[in-house]
Amino acid sequence: MSSSSRNDGLRIQGLTISYAEGAPALGPASLHIPEHGIYTLIGPSGCGKSTLLRAVAGLLPGFVGDITYNGQSVHGRKALIGLVPQSYGLLPWKTVAANLRTALAVILPGRKRKEEREARISRWLEAMDIADLAGRYPLSLSGGQQQRVAVARAFALLPEIMLLDEPFSALDAMTRETLQRLFLENWRTRPVTALFVTHDVEEAILLGEKIVVMAPGGRRELDIIDNPVFSLKHEDKRSSAEFFEQTKRIRKVMREQW
Amino acid sequence: MVKTTRYHYILRILLVFLGINAVWYAAALLIDMPILPRPSAVYESLLRLGYAEMWLNVGYSLYRVFAGMLLALALGLLIGLLMGRSAFWNRLLDPVVYLTYPVPKIALLPVVMLFFGLGEVSKILMIVLILIFQIIISVRDGVKAIPGTAYEVLSSIGATALHKFWHVTLPGALAVILSTIRISLGTAISVLFFTEIYGTEHGMGFFIMDAWQRLDYPGMYAGILLFSLVGFILFLLVDALDGIFMKWRRY
Ligand SMILES: Nc1ncnc2c1ncn2[C@@H]1O[C@H](COP(=O)(O)OP(=O)(O)O)[C@@H](O)[C@H]1O
Ligand SMILES: [Mg+2]
Numbered sequence: 001m002s003s004s005s006r007n008d009g010l011r012i013q014g015l016t017i018s019y020a021e022g023a024p025a026l027g028p029a030s031l032h033i034p035e036h037g038i039y040t041l042i043g044p045s046g047c048g049k050s051t052l053l054r055a056v057a058g059l060l061p062g063f064v065g066d067i068t069y070n071g072q073s074v075h076g077r078k079a080l081i082g083l084v085p086q087s088y089g090l091l092p093w094k095t096v097a098a099n100l101r102t103a104l105a106v107i108l109p110g111r112k113r114k115e116e117r118e119a120r121i122s123r124w125l126e127a128m129d130i131a132d133l134a135g136r137y138p139l140s141l142s143g144g145q146q147q148r149v150a151v152a153r154a155f156a157l158l159p160e161i162m163l164l165d166e167p168f169s170a171l172d173a174m175t176r177e178t179l180q181r182l183f184l185e186n187w188r189t190r191p192v193t194a195l196f197v198t199h200d201v202e203e204a205i206l207l208g209e210k211i212v213v214m215a216p217g218g219r220r221e222l223d224i225i226d227n228p229v230f231s232l233k234h235e236d237k238r239s240s241a242e243f244f245e246q247t248k249r250i251r252k253v254m255r256e257q258w
Numbered sequence: 259m260v261k262t263t264r265y266h267y268i269l270r271i272l273l274v275f276l277g278i279n280a281v282w283y284a285a286a287l288l289i290d291m292p293i294l295p296r297p298s299a300v301y302e303s304l305l306r307l308g309y310a311e312m313w314l315n316v317g318y319s320l321y322r323v324f325a326g327m328l329l330a331l332a333l334g335l336l337i338g339l340l341m342g343r344s345a346f347w348n349r350l351l352d353p354v355v356y357l358t359y360p361v362p363k364i365a366l367l368p369v370v371m372l373f374f375g376l377g378e379v380s381k382i383l384m385i386v387l388i389l390i391f392q393i394i395i396s397v398r399d400g401v402k403a404i405p406g407t408a409y410e411v412l413s414s415i416g417a418t419a420l421h422k423f424w425h426v427t428l429p430g431a432l433a434v435i436l437s438t439i440r441i442s443l444g445t446a447i448s449v450l451f452f453t454e455i456y457g458t459e460h461g462m463g464f465f466i467m468d469a470w471q472r473l474d475y476p477g478m479y480a481g482i483l484l485f486s487l488v489g490f491i492l493f494l495l496v497d498a499l500d501g502i503f504m505k506w507r508r509y
Binding site: 054095 | 412413415418426
């Protein structure tokens with residue numbers, strides 16, 4: 001392993017996925033996210049965004065291609081993955097705190113590390129502003145609150161890679177903006193290599209260092225677009241000229257592809 | 259708030275109980291025959307029974323139901339989980355369950371008696387037979403109904419199969435298990451009555467039929483009351499389990 005590949009980040013090469021026999025659901029796709037980079041992935045419904053995330057998360061048994069993190073295959077379980085599924089993926093029979101605890105017990109097993117588990121739970125519930133919900137059951141929470149729990153759980157794992165699958169798409173505009181800001185703040189305090197899937201152009205521009213555009217059917221190579229808006233202050237992004245320009249640019253790429 | 263609704267609930271049950279007694283009393287006056295004694299005569303006979311004899315009979319019946327239920331649960335849970343989680347086992351066992359499910363299990367009573375005698379084994383086995391198919395089917399469907407996404411986060415961080423079973427599959431199936439038990443409990447108690455008619459000197463079925471043969475009608479009705487109490491205790495128990503494990507469904 002060369003010294004450069006040690007901080008190579010997430011590298012996806014020639015990834016092709018087919019669910020049943022026949023046409024591939026995705027690919028071949030290639031993508032490189034540098035360590036501690038955050039990219040947003042945008043594409044129409046059914047183009048294979050979730051499929052790509054599931055492959056990186058090791059949830060698909062068979063695929064063609066290489067997925068490596070810092071030079072090593074992601075499925076050696078060396079790289080910890082923080083997944084925020086499209087449907088939150090909370091266990092309804094466990095309280096908010098217990099949902100985090102169940103995940104943490106996998107990576108920090110044993111009685112000796114109980115203190116560390118509990119410390120992480122309270123730290124990240126606090127960070128997502130839901131410390132007061134620790135004892136509640138998911139069915140009693142609003143969509144936005146459940147999404148906060150799912151994000152808190154992913155952060156609490158202190159993962160190497162974070163994969164978010166349209167986490168805020170089911171929320172109303174106000175809640176979505178609050179959560180985008182909160183997510184980005186937390187990401188900045190603990191930068192993690194992240195791939196954020198969305199179907200919302202604005203969200204892609206607000207949250208991604210670069211924006212990856214996926215074609216329908218996932219057949220073309222991915223378009224990767226630089227995003228100058230990302231370096232602006234979050235409050236100023238929406239009203240900036242760059243934001244306006246970037247929106248036009250992304251829409252143009254999408255029009256050409258779709 | 260919760261306290262008062264519970265208080266009202268208990269009050270309602272008491273009122274219904276008193277109402278039944280009133281109707282019973284009126285009917286007894288109207289019919290005026292020994293085959294329907296007045297409530298007071300039955301309660302007297304209940305008191306005369308003495309604790310030892312009462313609890314001996316109630317205890318035997320409860321023991322048989324519990325033993326049957328636990329066995330059926332253990333076996334049914336195992337088979338149901340196997341069928342819910344593995345396509346292979348589901349394909350193999352589905353026709354078996356499908357073919358045997360509609361057989362009225364009570365009709366197997368003579369067969370079970372022939373093979374296992376008149377003792378405890380055949381009594382408990384009958385209850386197992388009644389419960390197990392319901393449990394298998396509902397556990398399997400309950401496990402299948404757990405969305406795949408419930409496992410995704412744990413799978414992606416490399417959780418063991420045991421961890422996922424304990425935290426996802428089992429609690430996900432528990433809801434249907436409890437409602438199945440609630441539904442099949444009534445049948446299990448009826449079957450218990452039949453099995454206690456033969457080959458035993460204890461249990462509520464024996465007690466009731468014994469009193470009937472001795473023309474001790476107040477004693478017979480006392481037995482029916484006690485048997486109902488057994489059923490009531492079992493339902494309260496399922497309610498208690500529901501209260502502990504199903505908190506997450508009421509918010
Ligand atoms: N479990 C599955 N089995 C078979 N086909 C699937 C499965 N999941 C997704 N697909 C198919 O793969 C394609 C991509 O789906 P998906 O990755 O969910 O798209 P997106 O997340 O971009 O909306 C779709 O055509 C979908 O029908
Ligand atoms: Mg999707």
